[in-house]
Amino acid sequence: MCGIIGIVGTKPVAERLIESLKRLEYRGYDSAGIAAQVNGVLERRRAPGKLRELEAVLAAHPLNATTGIGHTRWATHGAPTEANAHPHIAGRVAVVHNGIIENFAELKAELQAAGRVFESQTDTEVVAHLLDQALSTGLEPLEAFEATLKRLSGAFALCVLISGEDDVILAARNGPPLAVGYGQGEMFIGSDGLALGPFTNRVSYLEDGDHVIATHDRARIFNASGTEVVREIKTVPASAVLMEKGNYRHFMEKEIHDQPEGCQRTIAAYVDTLTGRATIAGVDFSTLERIQIVACGTSYIAGMIGRYLIEQLADLPVDVEIASEFRYRQPALRPGALAIAMSQSGETADTLAAFRHCAAAGMKTAAIVNATESTIAREADVVWPIHCGPEIGVASTKAFTAQVSVMIAIAIAAARDRNRIDAAEEQRLVRVLIEAPRLIAEAINLEGSIKDIAVEIAKARDVLFLGRGPMSALALEGALKLKEISYIHAEGYAAGELKHGPIALVDEATPIIILAPYDSWFEKSASNMSEVMARGGQVVFITDPDGAKHAPAGARVVVTAPASDPLVSALVMSAPIQLLAYHVAVVKGADVDQPRNLAKSVTVE
Numbered sequence: 001m002c003g004i005i006g007i008v009g010t011k012p013v014a015e016r017l018i019e020s021l022k023r024l025e026y027r028g029y030d031s032a033g034i035a036a037q038v039n040g041v042l043e044r045r046r047a048p049g050k051l052r053e054l055e056a057v058l059a060a061h062p063l064n065a066t067t068g069i070g071h072t073r074w075a076t077h078g079a080p081t082e083a084n085a086h087p088h089i090a091g092r093v094a095v096v097h098n099g100i101i102e103n104f105a106e107l108k109a110e111l112q113a114a115g116r117v118f119e120s121q122t123d124t125e126v127v128a129h130l131l132d133q134a135l136s137t138g139l140e141p142l143e144a145f146e147a148t149l150k151r152l153s154g155a156f157a158l159c160v161l162i163s164g165e166d167d168v169i170l171a172a173r174n175g176p177p178l179a180v181g182y183g184q185g186e187m188f189i190g191s192d193g194l195a196l197g198p199f200t201n202r203v204s205y206l207e208d209g210d211h212v213i214a215t216h217d218r219a220r221i222f223n224a225s226g227t228e229v230v231r232e233i234k235t236v237p238a239s240a241v242l243m244e245k246g247n248y249r250h251f252m253e254k255e256i257h258d259q260p261e262g263c264q265r266t267i268a269a270y271v272d273t274l275t276g277r278a279t280i281a282g283v284d285f286s287t288l289e290r291i292q293i294v295a296c297g298t299s300y301i302a303g304m305i306g307r308y309l310i311e312q313l314a315d316l317p318v319d320v321e322i323a324s325e326f327r328y329r330q331p332a333l334r335p336g337a338l339a340i341a342m343s344q345s346g347e348t349a350d351t352l353a354a355f356r357h358c359a360a361a362g363m364k365t366a367a368i369v370n371a372t373e374s375t376i377a378r379e380a381d382v383v384w385p386i387h388c389g390p391e392i393g394v395a396s397t398k399a400f401t402a403q404v405s406v407m408i409a410i411a412i413a414a415a416r417d418r419n420r421i422d423a424a425e426e427q428r429l430v431r432v433l434i435e436a437p438r439l440i441a442e443a444i445n446l447e448g449s450i451k452d453i454a455v456e457i458a459k460a461r462d463v464l465f466l467g468r469g470p471m472s473a474l475a476l477e478g479a480l481k482l483k484e485i486s487y488i489h490a491e492g493y494a495a496g497e498l499k500h501g502p503i504a505l506v507d508e509a510t511p512i513i514i515l516a517p518y519d520s521w522f523e524k525s526a527s528n529m530s531e532v533m534a535r536g537g538q539v540v541f542i543t544d545p546d547g548a549k550h551a552p553a554g555a556r557v558v559v560t561a562p563a564s565d566p567l568v569s570a571l572v573m574s575a576p577i578q579l580l581a582y583h584v585a586v587v588k589g590a591d592v593d594q595p596r597n598l599a600k601s602v603t604v605e
């Protein structure tokens, strides 16, 4: 989603804004712009496309100033053109915005009736006009800003410059996150700690409803009722703002390779290696009636895998639902259940809304998040962080396996709390989990052979992924990864569904990727493989050494991942499908880290 940066600085601002916007690129965007106070006058530079286009504009028309605002725009209202790119200027006001002003149409009609002329199709421009209108009545900037905020409905993070008010930035948060950074005689506003990383590690996270006026040496923060408040200043650890690709070409490639370490750190947080126990703080699973997981995209798939494991090991009912559907139906919620929001970013609008819906029904809430300062984390009764480090590639990889790692630890803890396993079995399962990062590393070593397969898959128009049990969820993930970064149409199916429809897609041109470790579902998956091959289907069979021994002859390719206990096979089998999607995208020359139309964190519905 859109990224925001604002700087009240003492050094040339244009380069700093661009530096920060580069750190926000990962969120996904299709145009960018900056505005600054040049001798008391607002000037801006904008460009559709990537930041290099904006840099080219700046090279031709530099902006010499020390205070300014910048934006990466992910289009919602209006195409990604220069006219729709932020900042939007009306009179004395320049504004950048993340989110949606839901009542913009009626505000625009009102402003147009008052003679105001609009230059863009965006919802954002009404904010600039409203604020300029309020200023023209003689209000002070802060008063005018507060009057403007009262007129807006929807979800928004805003950052504003006012001409003639040198070295002042106004900002507000109502939904999408916003942080204040504290420098030496400088203040910063940013969408997240990553954006502020080059300038300061002293950061306050605004609460929902907060607004702020920042000058060189202070930021005055006010809450939703207008009372001045103090928000804790936290020191952001260097590891949380590191954004280096190292020797890798793409963040996604690096993040795939980061997984053994990311899972290891995550697992270490949820097991006690000395006692061999799973340690999930804050919830007693013995008294729980059920678990409700709400999530979107890859996080939803991690929840599906969790459901298999928790129900199987702990005999505890688990529902997993796509948050955008959950929030708009009337699910039968009961206080005796635990709601878990699964979200890498902790800011996904639908997940947050579904989560709040559960909290409002009196359910205890837990958050499995990567961003521990996120809204979902801050609103949860219990937070179970994943510890895989910032994930920059839009396609989620290391967050997914870290989420699954937490799900496995929960399954073990719940099974113990509900007396479904004894201490010896708990210790065995914990050992299996601790061993998983090593197996993930071995699976990543299959990269060479997967690269070769990718060359073939890159020619396909459609690809089918099949699996049973937890592998049926992983089939969905394989298809999601492939389609989002290579733009090849892909479907994931529970293999048992094959004969109920998808088999009609089988022909020589459609690769079928079957995920089948040698587990209790193997024979049935192998039969599905035979059915596909009998119809000319080209099968890529991803299995383990025993599965390779027992596989029916005739698969075009067999990928042999390391043998693993079914408890962790979803972790081990993830790397091959991620690597496959990655290398197909590379072969196709796609923009791996910032695929078209996608945003890293979807903070609007």
Ligand code: M6R
Pocket: 296, 297, 298, 299, 300, 342, 343, 344, 345, 346, 347, 348, 351, 394, 395, 396, 397, 481, 484, 598, 600, 601, 602
């Ligand atoms: O930040 P979240 O985990 O809540 O994000 C959920 C989805 O938007 C995300 O997983 C998305 O599907 C990814 N692009 C998948 O790679």
